[in-house]
Amino acid sequence: MAFRQLRGVRALHTTPPVRQSAAEITSDFLARLTADSSAPNRGQSQADNAARGMIGSVGLRHSPSEDGRRQFRPNEFAEPHVYKESNLYPTQKPRPRPPLLGPSKRVAKQIDPFYIRNANPLDHCTNPLMSMAFIDPIGRIKGRNQTGLTWRSQKMVGKMVRRARAMGVIPHWSNRPAPGGLGERDFNRFSSSRG
Template identity: 45%
Template sequence: MLAALRGAAHTTRKSFRAFSSTTSLANATKKDAESFRLLRNMVNAAAQNSQSATFIQNPNSQYRSFEYNTFITPDRLKYNNVLKTERRHLTRPKVGPSKREARKADPFYQLNIDPLDMALNPFVLNNYVSDMGKIYGRNVTNLTMKNQRRLGKAIRRAKMMGVIPVLSKRNILQNGVSNYRG
């Protein structure tokens, strides 16, 4: 709206003086009245154009666009707040990886090993148990659904057989030497 007024501002400065409160209307000429009417028409036209204008966002821009008819705080105008940045997820996702991602990351799937065969191997099972003895979920282990189920079954079997502790995670390697007595 203001861009339309810039051109008219230079030509109508004298007409503003004629209609200001400090000068009398008797000093106003016909030319001043005409330029004032022209300015009023330009302001009305710019106001109508701004109301009917559609806001087009540029998805390729590196800057965040401002929404039409919204309040903007001064902090929003800082350079770091105007840049588009990817938000980092501070927490792990609640669900596990997709089938394709799990197959790439699952060592049991890649080596064609059944996790149930590892029930007597505490070295392998310890990597999938927390310090409190809880079995990690798929979002942490990145295993396929089938291997996660079978690994959970193997860990529960190992706990029942006494191969690994039930309520804690045994530190198997201390100072590079195994303290496993099996």
């Protein structure tokens, strides 16, 4: 049935406008950034792909159509079986596991801040905020797959964290500082906001 617009009557659009997904916008933005760079390298494209993969894997919000849920439109009738629990809440897709290994040597050299600045992580063992950035909530040292560091920097970061624990700068079993261990201003960063 075709919709005809009557004279003097303005049609109202009740359907939301079609929008680009956040992942497409991000990849378009990265493509524009890489296109602007002069003298593209072969290694650079591999790093760009790795960066795109990392940004794409960040928890972007998905639209309901990507979740497999049915979208309801105005003036559309639905049969009763559509409202069954199995149809309204489809089973969750298995989430992709994080990578078991860290990035390749070439990519790690481009994203490792210690390698880029030619800095030694052991120079920062008295800085609790630096040490706590590389441990998880239980207090374990994060692996290379989570930090993205080079092998050498990862080894030095592990040494830095163990040294900071031995000096009592950071706790052994948590990534939260002991109350009073840091200044009040820095400790507020870790405490949950309470109203």
